[in-house]
Amino acid sequence: MKNLSPIAKLSIAINAVLIIAIAVFLYLQFGSAEKPAERPVEKTVEATSSMQIAYVNIDSLLLNYKLSEELNQEFTRKQEKIKADLQRKADKFQKEAAEFQDKVKRGGFLTQQRAEEEQQKLIDKQQKLQILQNDLGNKLLADQQEMNKQLYNKITSFIAEYNETHKYKFILSNTTGGTLLYGDEDCNITNEVLYGLNSKYDEDHK
Numbered sequence: 001m002k003n004l005s006p007i008a009k010l011s012i013a014i015n016a017v018l019i020i021a022i023a024v025f026l027y028l029q030f031g032s033a034e035k036p037a038e039r040p041v042e043k044t045v046e047a048t049s050s051m052q053i054a055y056v057n058i059d060s061l062l063l064n065y066k067l068s069e070e071l072n073q074e075f076t077r078k079q080e081k082i083k084a085d086l087q088r089k090a091d092k093f094q095k096e097a098a099e100f101q102d103k104v105k106r107g108g109f110l111t112q113q114r115a116e117e118e119q120q121k122l123i124d125k126q127q128k129l130q131i132l133q134n135d136l137g138n139k140l141l142a143d144q145q146e147m148n149k150q151l152y153n154k155i156t157s158f159i160a161e162y163n164e165t166h167k168y169k170f171i172l173s174n175t176t177g178g179t180l181l182y183g184d185e186d187c188n189i190t191n192e193v194l195y196g197l198n199s200k201y202d203e204d205h206k
Contacts, residue, residue, distance in 0.1 A: 039195055055172040055183045057190045064194055066201040067154060071147045078143065082136050089129055097122055158197055 062068045100118055109115035159171060171189070174180040 052168050053170045053172065054166075054168050054187045054189045055174045055180060056193050057188065058173045058175045058178075060190050061155070061194055061197075062151070064198075065151070065155075066198050068151055071151065075140075075144060075147055079140060082140065086129075086133055086136065089132070093122075093125055093129055096125070155193075155197065158200065159193070162193070162196060 100122055103109065103118075104115060109118070163171065172180060172183075174183055
C-alpha cells in the first residue's frame with residue numbers, strides 16, 4: 001500500500017470507514033474542472049421495499065472533485081520539494097564519503113586517530129540524514145491523513161445535507177475492487193454528488 005497514490009489511498013480509506021458504519025450517507029453530482037458543469041437530472045429510486053438504497057463511485061468522485069484535485073496538487077508539490085531537498089543532502093553526503101575514501105587510499109591522514117574522527121563525523125551525518133528522512137516521511141503521512149480527513153468531512157457533511165430531501169435509507173460507496181459487486185445505474189448518484197460538491201467549492205472560491 002506504500003506505493004499507492006494519495007487518491008488511491010484515500011479511496012480505500014473512505015470505503016473502509018463507510019462499510020464498517022454500514023455506509024449511511026454518501027455523495028452527489030458529476031462535474032468537470034475543464035468545462036461548465038450542467039446540473040444532472042436528480043434520480044428518484046422507486047422503493048420496492050422499506051429500504052431505498054443509492055451508491056456513489058468514490059474513484060470518480062475523488063478524481064473529479066475540485067477540492068480533491070486542489071489538495072492532491074498541493075500535496076504533490078510538497079512531496080516533490082521534500083524529495084528534492086533530501087536528494088541534495090544525500091548527494092552532498094555521498095560526495096563527502098567518496099572524498100574520505102579517496103583520502104584514506106592516498107594516505108592523506110597524518111594519524112589513524114584523525115582518520116577515525118573523520119569517519120565518525122560521516123557516520124553522524126548519515127544518521128542525521130536518515131532521521132531527517134524519517135521525520136519528513138512522517139510529516140508527509142500526517143499531511144496526507146489531514147487531507148483525507150478534510151475531504152471525508154466535506155463529503156459526508158454534504159451527503160447528510162443532500163439526504164435531508166432525498167431520504168435514502170442507505171448510501172453506499174463503491175470503488176474498483178470494492179465489496180459492491182453490482183449496482184443498478186439507476187441507483188448511482190455519483191453525478192449528483194459531484195455536481196453538488198463542486199458547486200459548493202465554486203461558491204467558496206468566488
